Amino acid sequence: MNTVDSGNAASVRVEIDDVQSGALRPRPVPYAGKFLFLHVDDRRAGRALLRRLLPVTSGGLPDADRGRDAWVAVAFTHQGLRALGVPQESLDSFPQAFREGMAARAELIGDVGESAPAHWEAPFGTGEVHIALSALSSDVARLDEELEGARAAYEDTPGVRVIWQQEVRQLPTGRTTFGFRDGISHPNIEGVGLPGSNPREAPVKAGEFILGYPDETGGLPPMPVPEVLGRNGTYVAVRKIHTSVAAWRRFLRANSSSAEEEALLAAKMVGRWPSGAPLTLSPEHDDPELAADPHRVNDFLYREDDDRGLRCPAGAHIRRANPRDATIIGDARMHRLIRRGTTYGPPLPEGVLDDDGADRGLVGVFIGAHLERQFEFIKAEWVNDGNFIGYPGEKDPVAGHHGGTGSVTIPEKPVRRRLRNLPSFVVTRGGEYCFLPGLRALRWLAELED
């Protein structure tokens, strides 16, 4: 393995125009989008589809106006690459997690019980998903424009079938189904020309997110062969997560004695207030003005003022997902991810505490160059355990699967609060590991022969 002198790494420039927009761009605000899974019956048909998709697949930096951003992205499961006739040597050169697929890794990442693959929505986890096509835009009209080209491509290609689709759209509140603003945090990646959301975050090496560049270890991320296939690609964990909003509201109500207490308890579990204002900067009450300021809303660390978690609990959702500089086991910079959550389904009307039977939740994409060290590590160590912050066995209060036996510790003086018997607030409906190739690699796939 070649190592690159980190002193020179600052000069790394990512070939951003070859990187699919679906890899690095933050989610537009507001947004509308669509996810489609395709099945390739015939490898030549699959390649013909890719040739038609190439002109509509976007690369490069976002529109300067984040409100006008839009893109189409094309990603592949390992089965999908096989279905396209990618040579065996190349298929075997991908990392084990990707080759096995998300369903095979369910136990490791905590998809057990009602979230186990046996209960997943078809075609998740069946091996039938070959191509994951997604489009995301700042408004519905732009989305239709973007999708039109893609639709023409898959509708006009016999031998390729749409087997699943899911529309996603920002709720009128601009918040998740649980009622919190999301999409705030985005890593500061070296050499891509996109600012991170936290001015205090030292740039993370490009190789943590894009194949072909040095990563935080100083080496190059493991790449599939041939080089043209791997370079400028990355991995995407796509998950559909059902949210039990009524259960969430009932839990908060049952564990507080006033509206103020209820709001604080929810914020302690999430790590931010509904507006997005972080507890670390605004520990007592929501602060919409702070939340609306893009320079301040994510401008914080933990160690200096909040290492014990008296403001933002160490076990809060956003602090687990991104512990920043907090005292933990290991090195948080080895486990960064790009996250894009997008909401599906209707909101549960304000104040309703009973489940209305509607399916609502999010389609989340989790992007990084190392599935095992990033997505899977975060699920196993940070979301589904608490040993790394000194609470062995305690899970993420929001994203963990608790099954009625979870607990959450909220540091407080003089005595911490510990809530027990947490139910699960999320259920995994399904997920797939995908490879999101660079544009040259997409062309290489389209031009495979035999």
Place this chain on the structure above:
Amino acid sequence: MTATSGAPQSAHPERPGRSDGVCTEFTVFTRIKPGEGDALRKDLAALSDAGDDARVHAAVRQIGTLHDARHVIFDDDTRFMFASVFDGSWDSYIDDFAQTVVGARFDKVFSHSEGFPGVTDPHVKDWFVAHQAPAEVFLSAYPDLTVQQIWKDQRVDDAFQEVLDTPAFRAALDNPANAELVSSPAFQKLLKEAEA
């Protein structure tokens, strides 16, 4: 390697090694490069330098998931054994520590073993697995406790013992205002531990 024996609840089912509760044993056998037995012995002596106990244990504390570890040279300086017990799986944090002083020490010790690719090599986990011999039996006296929990328990007990030595605590026990607390089952459990 023969049949693996990872416990079903292990977070890394593909990794061999036997678990008891929260912890897993990890034992590796390697061949020492010809003539490097003494050099390895010297490096190990430097690692466990009795004159610098704080430094030696600081490295273990930094890992935070390692219960214990032993390094053994045997078979006339031709073979080496590393035996250890970790919370969860030994490889969860290997990428993290490869970057640190802990990783540098590992690198130095295993550099005397044949074929070691280096601790930052992307295939180092596979190398360890290829040299691992899972235990037939592995038992812990405290299967429910992680290293973090043991440290916390120790801090809590130290503080508790200090409280017991405080005259004001004795007085508080006798104070009728505290009767309700003192008679509660949870507090009685605490007093049971305070008796002896």
